[in-house]
Amino acid sequence: MIPFKAPVEDILFSLTHVAGAGDIDGFDAELHREIAAHFAAFAEGELAPLNAVGDRVGARLENGRVRLPEGFKAAFDSYCEQGWPGLNVPEEFGGQGMGAVALGITSEIFSGANQAFEMTTGLAAGAVRTLLAFGTDAQKAANIPPLASGEWLSSMALTEPGAGSDLARIKCRAAQTETGWRIDGEKIFISGADHDLTEEVLHLVLARTGAHGLGGLSLFLCRSSRGDGTRNGVTVTRIEEKLGIHASPTCQLRFDNAEAELLGAEGQGLAAMFVMMNHARLSVALQGAAHCAHATAIARAYAEERIQGKDTPIAQHADVARMLDEMDILGLGARGIAHLALVKLEIGDTPELVEILTPIAKYFCTEAGSEAADIGIQVLGGYGFLEEYGMAQILRDARITRIYEGTNGIHALSLATRLVRMDKPLAAFDALAADCAQVAEARAMWQAAWADMREIADPRPLADVFMRLTAELLHQIVWVRIAENADRHPDPQRFDGLVRRAQSRFAVAHAHYNAEKGILSA
Helix, strand or coil: CCCCCCCHHHHHHHHHHHCCHHHCCCCCHHHHHHHHHHHHHHHHHHHHHHHHHHHHHCCEEECCEEECCCCHHHHHHHHHHCCHHHCCCCHHHCCCCCCHHHHHHHHHHHHHHHHHHHHHHHHHHHHHHHHHHHCCHHHHHHHHHHHHHCCEEEEEECCECCECCCHHHCCCEEEEECCEEEEEEEEEEEECCCCCCCCEEEEEEEEECCCCCHHHEEEEEEECECCCCCECCEEEEEECCCCCCCCCCEEEEEEEEEEEEEECCCCCHHHHHHHHHHHHHHHHHHHHHHHHHHHHHHHHHHHHHCECCCCCEHHHCHHHHHHHHHHHHHHHHHHHHHHHHHHHHHHCCCHHHHHHHHHHHHHHHHHHHHHHHHHHHHHHCHHHHCCCCCHHHHHHHHHHHHCCCCCHHHHHHHHHHCHHHCHHHHHHHHHHHHCCHHHHHHHHHHHHHHHHHHHCCCCHHHHHHHHHHHHHHHHHHHHHHHHHCHHHCCCHHHHCCHHHHHHCHHHHHHHHHHHHHHHHHC
């Protein structure tokens, strides 16, 4: 097993020189460097050593409660003692008041070290964001401080049997009684729904309060215990047996007359839930970047030590060198895309651009994570197929990122059918491309495809190839920024030869788009 090493310098280079975090009011590069260094030390020393253990042992259901593998509770207690749960929580609620960029740094490092563990803790930040946006003063005061301290963790209870991407089919119902709201129904695939890290889990539950359709959905706060301290009517009926992220407690839940509080206005649940989901989607994009970086580090370390031929490390063999370059391109580019979306979100003056960058980042970064892990297995050969080096676990863990927080197909469909017909988001993206003169030819090709998609009666069959084309244009923009600032990286020679290969990906995506378009028009 090759020990996990957080890519701190790559993260800071990407944020500062590729994504332009310096444009954020009050951004302190040195402070963020200190945050990255401290969290990297914690992740390398305490989180990463539990990754293989968690994969091997997994979460388990015992007497109606979920138990995580040995060592997880101690690591979580250390995480809380160091103040990490409150990193971006406002100071008035017991947090440190740092912004989304600081959270992005720790989120990526956490995911690279131990994605299953990050999934269990990570939703608390989204719950805080949702409470700040929609909660009453009393709800904020009651719920945010325990989330900031780590006394509580949170879940997002959205999916139901038969109601995944189609939220209009949600059946879980909330009814108002003389003593408050009560929830009845089932939810599935709920990350962090129960565990032994905290006594309390705050469930954010999307439930039906009105007629069929999206307008009849409301969002609720539902604690795992009642106000009198007894267990609330929330029961784990099953813990999912998954392909990867085995230590993440993914549960099926049953709500039986469970006490709950309405969060925000009745019938506006979807708007409130999307505040949490949009945060989660960028977090998942960073998971993809983290998988790229971790897979690349393992593959490179192995290839530089494995001798084949006359005292020659396989890293010097042409095909292996090509694969290592491709992995590095994916990782650096994915991180740059995620950071660009994160910085634009934090600045807050281009919401239309953020609206289109978020699904692109989720799509590209998670596809890249799976692709890098797959290439990494090929680099390691037979050892990659074994569990010994951890590459197989990366492939299994990374696979879920293309599914949760909106499948990549759904994001592609949204781009092709909704965003492509909205002038402001696409114009904002086009303006971003226009600012980069080096991508003029690619931009012109993309504009032609954009015009096609607006004119086609049914653009859905081209949704995936158009998303890939759009994502590769953004990837090319990011790589222009990387190339322009390479001398500011501690290892500028690393980028020699990568730029041309990175930018060639757009041509491949464009050829694929034209081929699919030709098939459909034949």
